[in-house]
Amino acid sequence: MSVQERKQRERAERERLIVATARKLAEQQGWDAVTTRRLAEHIEYSQPVLYSHFRGKREIIGAVALQGAAELATAVRAATSAADGPRARVAALARAYLDFAAGNPAVYDALFQLDGGLAYAQEDTPEPLKDAFAALLETLDEVTGDGIDPGLFTEVFWAALHGLATLTRAGRLLPEDAEPRVELLVDRLAVV
Amino acid sequence: MSVQERKQRERAERERLIVATARKLAEQQGWDAVTTRRLAEHIEYSQPVLYSHFRGKREIIGAVALQGAAELATAVRAATSAADGPRARVAALARAYLDFAAGNPAVYDALFQLDGGLAYAQEDTPEPLKDAFAALLETLDEVTGDGIDPGLFTEVFWAALHGLATLTRAGRLLPEDAEPRVELLVDRLAVV
DNA sequence: CTCGTTTGTCTAGCGGTGCTAGGATCAGTT
DNA sequence: AACTGATCCTAGCACCGCTAGACAAACGAG
Numbered sequence: 012m013s014v015q016e017r018k019q020r021e022r023a024e025r026e027r028l029i030v031a032t033a034r035k036l037a038e039q040q041g042w043d044a045v046t047t048r049r050l051a052e053h054i055e056y057s058q059p060v061l062y063s064h065f066r067g068k069r070e071i072i073g074a075v076a077l078q079g080a081a082e083l084a085t086a087v088r089a090a091t092s093a094a095d096g097p098r099a100r101v102a103a104l105a106r107a108y109l110d111f112a113a114g115n116p117a118v119y120d121a122l123f124q125l126d127g128g129l130a131y132a133q134e135d136t137p138e139p140l141k142d143a144f145a146a147l148l149e150t151l152d153e154v155t156g157d158g159i160d161p162g163l164f165t166e167v168f169w170a171a172l173h174g175l176a177t178l179t180r181a182g183r184l185l186p187e188d189a190e191p192r193v194e195l196l197v198d199r200l201a202v203v
Numbered sequence: 204m205s206v207q208e209r210k211q212r213e214r215a216e217r218e219r220l221i222v223a224t225a226r227k228l229a230e231q232q233g234w235d236a237v238t239t240r241r242l243a244e245h246i247e248y249s250q251p252v253l254y255s256h257f258r259g260k261r262e263i264i265g266a267v268a269l270q271g272a273a274e275l276a277t278a279v280r281a282a283t284s285a286a287d288g289p290r291a292r293v294a295a296l297a298r299a300y301l302d303f304a305a306g307n308p309a310v311y312d313a314l315f316q317l318d319g320g321l322a323y324a325q326e327d328t329p330e331p332l333k334d335a336f337a338a339l340l341e342t343l344d345e346v347t348g349d350g351i352d353p354g355l356f357t358e359v360f361w362a363a364l365h366g367l368a369t370l371t372r373a374g375r376l377l378p379e380d381a382e383p384r385v386e387l388l389v390d391r392l393a394v395v
Numbered sequence: 396c397t398c399g400t401t402t403g404t405c406t407a408g409c410g411g412t413g414c415t416a417g418g419a420t421c422a423g424t425t
Numbered sequence: 426a427a428c429t430g431a432t433c434c435t436a437g438c439a440c441c442g443c444t445a446g447a448c449a450a451a452c453g454a455g
């Protein structure tokens with residue numbers, strides 16, 4: 012019995028190692044550099060071992076994405092809870108979101124840019140993803156305005172943030188004007 | 204002399220064929236299906252011929268992107284010029300943009316999602332890209348509001364549209380509520 | 396303690412990718 | 426008619442995600 016437990020623990024530990032290594036590698040050199048061969052070499056196992064933990068590369072990306080969703084939710088909640096007043100909370104949320112995207116580009120890609128095989132906006136959406144959306148909604152609910160569904164408003168606000176994050180990171184927007192963009196977005200979208 | 208001209212014409216024709224085929228293939232089966240081998244087979248030449256026209260796959264994607272930018276600009280201008288009043292023009296712009304993204308997903312990917320090796324937001328940004336941005340700015344300029352730089356406002360509005368487009372296409376947002384989202388976005392962001 | 400059995404891991408290989416070197420072929424010129 | 430240069434293709438490189446099958450280590454039973 013205890014033998015099985017030890018083995019299970021070791022397996023779980025190795026799985027964590029795989030995800031952490033994939034994430035580190037992606038953060039350092041981009042997801043293109045995260046090949047199954049390189050990943051296997053870094054964890055000091057052979058390639059097929061990866062497939063005893065995950066169905067394929069997609070699932071590994073998905074695992075990193077779920078980690079990222081949890082961290083994003085935490086970051087957003089930490090930022091909003093430290094701000095006073097609805098306007099300040101929304102601005103803090105926006106900055107926290109964009110900072111997360113800029114600070115963890117590979118994780119953000121895993122979440123929203125790459126195919127991690129995760130279901131979104133559905134019943135079987137994994138909990139961390141729902142919770143990240145909930146973290147946004149908690150604060151944005153305050154500034155939704157009359158007659159508007161808070162969920163819909165959150166979607167729109169989120170889309171705007173996502174657009175800013177991705178266009179900036181892809182070089183389509185210059186990062187210098189990030190702050191005035193946030194100010195404008197918050198001033199217009201949020202009903203205070 | 205005339206011989207050289209004919210050859211040049213034929214070369215240009217073949218280049219158009221490459222881009223058109225890449226685009227069609229991408230639109231039908233996604234960019235993943237656009238491999239140099241498949242593309243070469245479709246144009247009935249061998250693989251290396253592609254490399255006598257383009258540096259690599261990136262540049263082919265870039266060529267499709269430039270085509271798309273021109274069409275996007277045209278679509279936006281057509282939609283806005285058919286609408287009466289600033290509010291209606293902005294709403295028409297938003298719908299035209301999102302329709303374009305939904306109707307030409309592969310082209311939209313080439314433009315904003317994939318690496319086509321194009322420069323953005325810089326001096327040497329290709330003309331079609333600048334012009335597509337200009338097409339947005341022309342209409343959004345009217346509803347920017349006092350004290351705000353129209354360019355900055357256009358960036359923010361564009362980012363919001365881009366977010367809606369990409370999140371919807373990736374299954375992160377359900378397409379059913381597209382219209383109310385547009386309404387909300389226009390009502391809040393545009394100063395009429 | 397020894398012997399099957401099960402479990403785990405690795406080596407080797409499949410079909411695919413983007414890209415390129417080098418030889419063959421064909422057109423235009425003299 | 427022979428040369429020359431442009432043009433194109435065959436073949437191959439190193440890499441990709443993924444998997445079959447051989448092998449070894451660890452386990453439980455007698």
